[in-house]
Amino acid sequence: MNDPTAPTIGASPWRSRTYRLQLSGAVISVFGTAAAPVASAFAILDADGSGTAIGLVSAAGTVPAVLFFLLGGVIADRLQRHHVIVAANLVSALAQALFALTVLTHTVHIGWLVAFAAGNGLAIAFRMPATEGLLMRSVDREHAARAFAIFRTGLNAAQVAGAACGGLLAAGLGPGWVLALDAATFVYAAVLATRMPAEGRLRRRTGLLTELREGWTEFARRRWLWTVVAQFAVVNALGVGAFAVLGALAADHTLGGARDWGLVLSCDAAGMILGGLLMTRLRTPRPLATAVAAGALLAAPPAALAAGTPLAVVCAAALLAGIGVEVFAVNWMTVLRREIPHEKFSRVVAYEALGSFGLTPLGAALAGPASDRLGLGRTLWLSAGAIAAATAVVLAVPEVREMRGGE
Template sequence: MPPHPHTPHPLRSRSFRLLFAGRTLSQLGDAVVPVALALAVLQATGSTAALALVLTCAMVPSLLLLPLGGVLGDRFDARRIALTTDLVRCATQLLVGAQLLSDEPRLWVIAIAEVIGGAASAFAMPTVSPLVAGTVKDGQLQRANAAMGAARSAARLSGPALGGLLVLTWGPGWAFVLDGASFALSAALLAAVRVRHVPVPRRSLLADLREGWGEMRSRDWYWSSLIAHSAWNGAAAVLMTLGPAIAVNEQGGEGVWVAMLQTGAVGLLLGSLLAGRARPRRPVLAANLGLATYALPLLLMAASAPWPLTIAAYGIAQAGLGFLSPVWETTVQRAIPAHALARVTSYDWLLSLAAMPLGYALAPVAADAWGAQVPLTVAALTVTVACLATAAAPGVRRLGTEQPTGGGTGGGSGTYSAAGDGQPRSKKVSSETVA
C-alpha cells in the first residue's frame, strides 16, 4: 500500500536507522573487495584459473546452503543470525587481508576463507528481508526498501573507486581489512537493533523446507518472476564475461568498460531512488518490464554499436534493476507470511542466481565457437522473452499496490493470497515478540 502522506520516513525509526547504517557499511566494504581480490590473486599467481577457483569457492557454498539459511532465518532470531554471520565474515576477511599483507600469501588459505565466507553469506542473505520488515511499519516498507537499495547502489558506485585507491596506495590486503572492519561495525550496530520476530513451531528440517517451497510455488506471480530474474542473471553473466574484451578490443579500450560500469552504478542508484517515490498500479509487472531493458546493451554490444550508445543503454538497464529491487522486496514482504519470509527469500536467491554459473561457463565456449554476437543475442532474447512472459501469469497482472499483506511486517491482521492468483483470502497474522 502507498504510504500515507504523513507517515514518517523509516529512517526516523532508531532500529531501522541502525540496521540501515550497518548494512550500508558492510555493503561498502563488500563493494571494495572485488577489485582488490582480482588484482591480488592475479598478482600472487598470474593465473585467471586461480581467480576463478577463489570466486567459485565463495559462490558454490553460498548457493548450496541458501535453503538451510532460510530455515534458520525463520526458525531463529534473524537479527542474531545476521550478527553472527557478520562476525564470521569479519574474521574471514581479516584472515584474507593478513595473507595478502604477508610476504608469501597462500592461495589455499584464501580459498578456505572464501568458502567459510560464502557459507556465512548463505545464512546472512535470507535475513535481510525479515530484518527490514521487522523494524518498520507496513506503510513505510517501500521507502525503507528504496533507502536500502539506494545505499546499496551508492556503495557499488563508490566501492570500486575506493578499492582501486586502496590497492594503488596501501595494497589489496588493506581492502580486506577494511571489509572486515565494516562487518565488525555492522555487528555492533545490529546488537542494538530491536526486531519483531514471529516464533515458528519446531518441526523437522525437511518439513520447514517443504513449507517454504510451498509458499513460493503457490504464487504464480512469484515463481514466474523468479524465472525472469534467473534469466536476467544468466544474461548478466554473459555480458560480464564477454563485455570487457569487446570494450577493450573493439570499442576504445579499458576506459570504455570502466565508464560503462560506472554509468550502470549511477543508473542503479537512480532506479532505487525512483522506486521510493513511484507507485505503479501493478508493481511486479512494471518491475519485470523494466528488467527487460537489459536486452538493450546486449544487442548493442552484439551489433558493435558506438560505445556511447552501449554505455547509455547499460545505464538504463541498471536503472531497471535498481527500480525492481525495492519494489520486489516490498511486495514479497507484504505478501509472504512473516513466519516463512526467510525461507521464501532463500529460494528467491537460490533460483535467481542459479543461472549465473551457467552464463559464466557457456558464454566463452559459445563465443569461441560462433563469435561473441551469438551468445550476446541469445542472452538478449532470453531475458526479453522471460520478463515479458511474466505478464501471462494472472497473479502478475492482478497483484496491485493495494494487495493486502501477508503479515510480513507484523502490523496486526491482514490477508494474503495463498493460491497466488491475486485474489485475497483471509489470514490472521500471528502475534509477535520483540527480540
C-alpha cells in the same frame, strides 16, 4: 505479546531503529566488500600470478552461498534475525581478517584463500535471508517501497564508492590493509546489529525438512512468484552472468577496450543509483507487472553491443539497465513484503534467491564457448532476445499482469 520491532503505522522508515541500524551497517560493510575484490585480486596475482587462481578463489566464495541459501532461510525464520546477522558478519570479519593477515605477513597460500572465501560465502547464505526478512519487518507496508528504495540506493552508492576507493587504497597502502579494512567494516556492522531490538516471540520449531517443505509449499503455490523467479533465472544468467563476459569481449573487439568497458559499467552503476532515487518517489498501481517489465531493460546493453552502436549509445543502454534493476528490486520486495507471511519470509526469499541466481555462474561459464561457436554478435542478439522473450512470457501470466498494489 508486543513486538518491539513492529513499526508504528503511518511513521516514516526513519522512525524504526532497526531500519536505521540495518541501513548504517549494510552501507559500511558493502563499502568494504566492494573495495576488497581489487585488493584480493592483486594479492593473489602477487602470490600466484595466474588468473586461474583468482577464478578459483572467486568460485569458492560463490558455491557455498548457493548451496546453503535454503538452510540460511530456515535458520533466519527459526531464530532472532538480528542474531543471525551478527553471527554471519563475525564469520565474514574473521575470514577477511585471516586473509589480510596472510597478505600482510607474505604467507599467502591459494588453499588458505579458498578456505577464507568459502567461509565468507557461507556467511552470505545466512546473512542475506535474515537481512531481507528483518528489513521488510522493520517498516510498515505504507512505507515499505520507499524504505527499500533508500536502502538499495545506499548500498549502490557504497558499492560504487568502495570499488573506486579499493584500487586507490590498494595502490597506496597495499592489498593487505584494504582487506583488513573490509574485516573492520563487518565488525562494525555486527556491533550495530547487536543493538537491534528482538523481533518478539519466536515461532514453534519443527524438523528441518518439515520447515524446508513449508517454505517450498509457500513458494510453489504462488504462480506469480515462481514464474517471476523463472524469468530472472534467465535474466540474471544472460544479463548478468553472460554479459560480464560478452560485454568485455565486445568492448575489446568493437569499442576502446578496458577503458570503454569501465565506462559502460560505471553507467550501469549510475543507473542503479538513479533508479533507487526514482523509486523513493514513484508508485505504481501494478507493482508486480512494473517489476517484471523493468527486467526487459537488461536486454538493452547486449542489443546495443550486438548492433555495433557507438559507445554513447551503449552507455545509455547500460544506464537504462541499471534503472531497470532498481525498479524491479524495489517493486518486487514491496510485493513480497505484502504477500508472504513474516514467519516464512526468509525461507521463501532463500528459494527465490536460489532460483533467480542459481544459473548465473552457468551463464558466465557458457558465454565464452557460445561466442566462439556462434560468433559474438549472434550470441549477444540471442541473449537480448531471450531476456525480452522471458519478460513477455511472464507478463502474459494473469496473476502477474493483474495483481494490484495496496493492502
